[in-house]
Amino acid sequence: MAGLDKIISQIKEESQETAARTLAAARDEAEKVLAAARKEAESECADIERRSRQSVANILERGQSAADLRKRGSILAEKQKLIGDTIEKAKAELKGMDTDAYFDMILKLAVKSAQEGKGELLFSEKDLARVPEGFEDRLNAALKDKDAALHISKDTRDIDAGFVLTYGGIEENCSINAIFDSAHELLQDKVQEILFS
Missing domain, CATH: 1.20.5 (Single alpha-helices involved in coiled-coils or other helix-helix interfaces)
Incomplete structure (x- = not known):
């Protein structure tokens, strides 16, 4: 075992x-x-x-x-608001100028806008009532070089400030609002340059 x-x-x-x-x-x-x-x-x-x-x-x-x-976006919106406010203030200042300064500006604008020949200036009811004495003579004296003549019409236009220039039924809106509207982008650029450069 x-x-x-x-x-x-x-x-x-x-x-x-x-x-x-x-x-x-x-x-x-x-x-x-x-x-x-x-x-x-x-x-x-x-x-x-x-x-x-x-x-x-x-x-x-x-x-x-x-x-x-x-x-x-917020900064851009605020800049746009400031630019818009500045343009509106400038427009309001032009509309609120004293009578002599206002019609000096109107005279320069009318001379710049006038075309050769005879035409008419149409104001708002408010402005027509405050046209200075001798304004039409001063205006036409300033237009001699352009071979143009403008007559102040007794008719009025529904505008806030500025005038409407007519030549034989063709109208050019030279109201302050129309001028600012047509130059809106240019004005925005200039104001932006002034405010933010």
Whole structure:
């Protein structure tokens, strides 16, 4: 029996060694799998962190761009308002000039707008009532070089300030509002240059 015990003992020993080697190999394999899983998890975490940082940076950049755009829009709107207010104040000042200064301006504007030949100036009812004595003579004296003559009509036009110039049924609106409207873009550019340069 001693031989059988020895064989059993040897089989047991070999089984234990095989089991120990298998267990060691399994542990090594488990360590490798665990290390690979750790490495993959670290890589995934780093990738998630990088994507998150990029996403946050993109959101912040879009937010900053939107804020900058809104700021620029507000500044532009305020500039446009200031320009418009300045133009309206200039228009109101022209309309509110004292009679002598106002008709000096009208004379210069009429001379500039007059064409060769005979024409008529039509004022608003208010302005017609305050035309200075001798204004038509002064106007025609200033027009001699242009070979033009203008007569102040008793008819009126529904304008706030300025005049309407007529030549044989053809009218040119030289009211202050019409002049400002036709030169609106130029006036905006000039006022912007003065205010913001």
